Amino acid sequence: MSVGTAISRVWPTPATGPLNDPELAALYGRADRPHLRVNFVASADGAVTLQSYSAGLSGEPDKRVFGLLRMLCDGLVVAAGTLRHEGYRAVRLSEDRRAWRRANGLTEYPTLVVVSGSLDLDPTQACFADAPVRPLVLTRAGVDPPPGLTAVADLVRCGAERVDLAAGLAELRRRGLDQLLCEGGPHLFGALTAAGQVDELCLTVAPLLAGAGPGRITAGDSSTPRHLPLRHVLAADDGVLMLRYARDPGDPPPAGAAPAA
Numbered sequence: 001m002s003v004g005t006a007i008s009r010v011w012p013t014p015a016t017g018p019l020n021d022p023e024l025a026a027l028y029g030r031a032d033r034p035h036l037r038v039n040f041v042a043s044a045d046g047a048v049t050l051q052s053y054s055a056g057l058s059g060e061p062d063k064r065v066f067g068l069l070r071m072l073c074d075g076l077v078v079a080a081g082t083l084r085h086e087g088y089r090a091v092r093l094s095e096d097r098r099a100w101r102r103a104n105g106l107t108e109y110p111t112l113v114v115v116s117g118s119l120d121l122d123p124t125q126a127c128f129a130d131a132p133v134r135p136l137v138l139t140r141a142g143v144d145p146p147p148g149l150t151a152v153a154d155l156v157r158c159g160a161e162r163v164d165l166a167a168g169l170a171e172l173r174r175r176g177l178d179q180l181l182c183e184g185g186p187h188l189f190g191a192l193t194a195a196g197q198v199d200e201l202c203l204t205v206a207p208l209l210a211g212a213g214p215g216r217i218t219a220g221d222s223s224t225p226r227h228l229p230l231r232h233v234l235a236a237d238d239g240v241l242m243l244r245y246a247r248d249p250g251d252p253p254p255a256g257a258a259p260a261a
């Protein structure tokens with residue numbers, strides 16, 4: 001069990017005492033059908049970065065939940081912009097978390113899925129070169145990979161002018177990646193929202209004012225506003241809030257979502 005800043009549930013039912021990792025994992029859980037969860041951290045005044053990185057917004061409680069969400073997923077989806085900018089490293093999980101995955105019939109590590117229309121990717125970046133599971137790159141037709149990329153990753157091509165996210169996610173599901181965790185960035189989140197693909201948003205709110213300048217957690221394509229019910233509110237002793245919003249399993253897919261196969 002992880003120790004550090006205590007995290008407690010304050011809504012819907014205040015829980016007594018801090019939550020341990022198994023209790024936290026159970027609160028987030030895995031859905032019983034294909035599911036896309038998006039995870040972001042923002043400041044109280046809505047900034048997605050501090051000095052252009054997310055690290056300044058994130059603390060120990062957020063990192064703990066971030067790691068648990070990785071433990072729970074089949075595929076870890078990240079846009080090329082964030083992968084390049086944040087210098088993504090290979091996905092690593094502690095022995096406890098790998099044991100949890102084995103006990104739950106999952107592969108030891110989730111598969112990294114990089115979304116890139118340009119294929120401007122560096123095959124020597126650690127997320128590819130040191131990956132414990134061969135990553136997938138979701139891209140579009142007619143773009144040539146840089147030398148060495150196909151030695152370290154498999155390309156999945158969906159769409160002509162840009163990456164067709166609905167078709168791409170359907171292909172990931174066909175390959176057994178049902179439970180997807182998207183770690184951003186904002187342009188990918190905006191495009192997934194517009195394509196009606198987002199089932200859940202996990203949002204950490206850091207107790208600080210970043211001031212004007214940084215963008216929001218979403219960017220790019222506009223979409224029709226849609227209600228997303230609140231599922232829980234967790235609070236850490238340092239004032240960080242962790243909010244989970246998810247659509248009802250029985251809800252019809254939102255406008256823009258691909259019809260069920």
Ligand SMILES: NC(=O)c1ccc[n+]([C@@H]2O[C@H](COP(=O)([O-])OP(=O)(O)OC[C@H]3O[C@@H](n4cnc5c(N)ncnc54)[C@H](OP(=O)(O)O)[C@@H]3O)[C@@H](O)[C@H]2O)c1
Pocket residue numbers: 039040041042048049052053054057079080081082083085086115116117118119120162163164165183184185186187188189191219
């Ligand atoms: N606070 C947080 O939780 C958090 C989380 C993640 C990122 N961030 C921050 O967000 C910033 C980066 O975000 P960003 O919005 O500039 O970029 P982004 O969403 O991370 O990446 C955009 C890139 O995704 C690829 N892409 C391919 N198909 C796409 C599609 N259909 N729709 C959208 N993107 C597609 C393209 O890559 P190609 O150029 O290769 O074609 C595009 O340039 C960084 O500062 C990072 O630190 C913050």
